[in-house]
Amino acid sequence: MYLAGRTPPAVPWDARWIRWPDFRLPTDPGAARRILHEAWQRCATERVEVACGGGRGRTGTALACLAILDGVPPGEAVAYVREHYSHRAVETPWQRRFVAAFR
Template sequence: MNDTWDPTSPGVLRLPSGRLVRGRGLRRALPPGTEPTLGVYLLGHEPPTTPWEARWLRWPDFRLPSDHDQARALLAEVWERAETERVELACGGGRGRTGTALACLAVLDGVPADRAVRYVREHYDARAVETPWQKRYVRRFPVERSYGRADSR
C-alpha cells in the first residue's frame, strides 16, 4: 500500500529519496484534505488526542528532545513509514522543533548533516530550525544503518 501525501499540499516536504512528510504548527487549523496516518507531536506537554495514530516526543519549545535515544528511534520510524504512509511532524508553531526534526529526517535520507538545515529551509520553511542548539543537534544527528538509511540509492 502506498498512500502518501499530495506533494503540493501545504507543509509537505519531499526528501531526496522521494519520501513525503508533512510539517505543521498545531496552533494553526488542520489543513484541509486527507488526515495523517501517523502524527508525531514534538511538545513539552502531552498533545491532544487525534483520530489517527499519534506519538508524543517530549520536546520543550526552543529546546531539544528530552530523550535523545527516543528521538532517534522515533525519527527513524517516521522516515521508514513515510515511504508508504502519510506521516506528519508538528509542534506549536511548526518551525523550530518541527524544522529540526525534518532536518534530522533529511540526514537519515542521505543529506549531509551540515547541509540538512539549509535543505529544510529551502524546501519547507525559510525560518525552520530556530536556535543555535537546534542547528548543532542536526549537525550531530547520528546516522546508523540500523535506522534504515538509504545508502544503496
C-alpha cells in the same frame, strides 16, 4: 509525530509524541532518534505528519533530521530544510547542533 513540551490531545490515528519543549531539544534524545527513524521508515508507504506549536523550530529540526536519514549530508540539512520548507526553520544554535550530530 507531535513535538511538544506537554502531552498532546488524543487523536484518532496512530501518533507518537516526543517531549520537546519550545525552543529547546528533546528531553530524551534516544527516544526522539527512535521515533524519527520510525517516521522515516513509515513515510515510504504512509503519510507522516510532523507538528509542533509554531511549525518552525522543532518541526524544522525534525525535518532536517529526516532529511539526513534520507541522504542529505548533516552539514547541509538545515539549509536544505530552510530552502524547501521554511527559511525560518531550525531556530536555535542548539537545534542546529542537534541536527549536525544526528545519525
